Amino acid sequence: MRFVKFAAVAGLGLLLAACQQDRTGEVLGTAVGATAGGLIGSTIGSGSGRTVATAAGIVIGGLIGNRIGAAADEDARRRAMEAEYRALQYGPPNSPVVWRDPNANIYGEVVPGAPYQRAGYGYCRDYTHTIYIDGRPEVGRGTACQNPDGSWRTIS
Template sequence: MRLISLIVVGTTGLMLSACQSPTNQQVGIVGGSAAGALIGNQFGSGSGKVAATVAGGLIGAFVGNAIGVSLDAQAEQQAAQAQMQALENGRPGTPVAWNSGSTRGEVIPGPRYNVNAYECRDYTHEIWIDGQPQTARGTACRQPDGTWRAVD
């Protein structure tokens, strides 16, 4: 839990140091990072728990940045959970859906493939906010500790 607090405080401090109101994209990065870290913290044990927290924070930050919109906390959490579930267990081309009131989305994982010694997957994360679609595409690779990390 301490690592989550450090991530949130650190990214919030960076935003505040800019001496201006944060943009929706910045809010998305911080919120996504915090939600992803919280979800990632639920997996693993010992040093694996720390790695899962960091990986979750990175994936959450990617989703928050790529979408660039301000989702409420529940929607961010559901989006990050769906993305982790799609990467870990999703069948290629089969959407993993989530819904939070007027915001809904789905993560569509691609097939698994190897790059050097890493298992990787491409994915598409589509989010509809008030009927308007937003799409983020990315690649994540499984790390030696079993967590997934966005690589682009």
């Protein structure tokens, strides 16, 4: 219970800091990144390790989401998510699926790994998503597994 309170206060602090600068994209990116990171982190550990993994996920996800949200508009985020889906669903292993926002200097590539079966999750793939913002790379790595409806969810 103490951890939930800590996570709520930390998330609120990140949001308030971003709001003071009046940067809506950063606020949204921070919130989404911290939430996703916390959820991913909570699935990794067990016992006290789960608390550490969740906290790390909140911080790392918030930082990455803030950076992407600061630079990316809705169109760039949509293009990035579509590329991620195409890479996971159809991409040959180690072959990049590229995307670009023509209205901003934001582009990236998603490189899927080989598909495999994972106990309790089914069909999964590791992937790397590199986003270039003004030529500087931001790299994220994860594992996604396919849901029964065909959508993908990141598990780590």
